[in-house]
Amino acid sequence: MVLIPVRKNKLQAAWEGPFKVVKQLNEVNYVVELSNRAHHHRVYHVASLLCGQLAGVVEEYVVVDCRYPYEYAGGHIKGALNLYREEQLARWFLPDPLGTTPCPRSSVLIFHCEFSSERGPRLCRSLRRMDRDANRYPELWYPELYVLRGGYKEFYQHFQDLCEPQGYVHMRHKDFRAELRNYQRRKQPWSLRRIRKELFKPLCPGSPFP
Known part of the structure; x- marks a missing residue:
């Protein structure tokens, strides 16, 4: 499962998935395959933590x-x-x-x-x-x-x-x-x-x- 920013408000996010982790770039960045989206591969940043999306x-x-x-x-x-x-x-x-x-x-x-x-x-x-x-x-x-x-x-x-x-x-x-x-x-x-x-x-x- 991945927390993905909501289109209308980038400071809000919703859980989507499951998705496949294609590659771990480093401790905080991963390439994730999003098969149901136009851009199949995206990188998620530590900013998700700072925005409170990982509070749980x-x-x-x-x-x-x-x-x-x-x-x-x-x-x-x-x-x-x-x-x-x-x-x-x-x-x-x-x-x-x-x-x-x-x-x-x-x-x-x-x-x-x-x-x-x-x-x-x-x-x-x-x-x-x-x-x-x-x-x-x-x-x-x-x-x-x-x-x-x-x-x-x-x-x-x-x-x-x-x-x-x-x-x-x-x-x-x-x-x-x-x-x-x-x-x-x-x-x-x-x-x-x-x-x-x-x-x-x-x-x-x-x-x-x-």
Whole structure:
């Protein structure tokens, strides 16, 4: 069964099928054979999740925008978090070293940057590594991590109504050259390395699993 947008309102959908999955392009895109339609093969995008069409399947999701703040301010996916540094991921998604915050809730996390070719995939891998270090294999707080294919650039081209504000600022925009140099010069502070060392230290034998 496939959720297919209603012709009169693309933000609404109805279940149709069953249909045959011809090919899986990646984690979120599939080629589906629609034998009873004029266009036999169509690709379904993660925007179905953002439109609420999968509310009965996915209980909770978070879109992580890994672009720099001036890019985010110029236009971003509705509801996306702007986290572009590794320590921001640790503070937002992982419990603090003192144990004063509860264990994270399992959510579907969708990472992206401008093209989803460097910053988004890198931070996605970083969170998976931190999650692995903080848990005993194969346990994970966030087992479902995805990277949005084509990044914000491709998403904005097709789904401007799901962006706020409805704009697109390139990373190398001429008006933000100073900001770009500043963000690219920043390195991970010593304090974060110390936090991570405390957070990911090995559990003592017999200690309860968090």
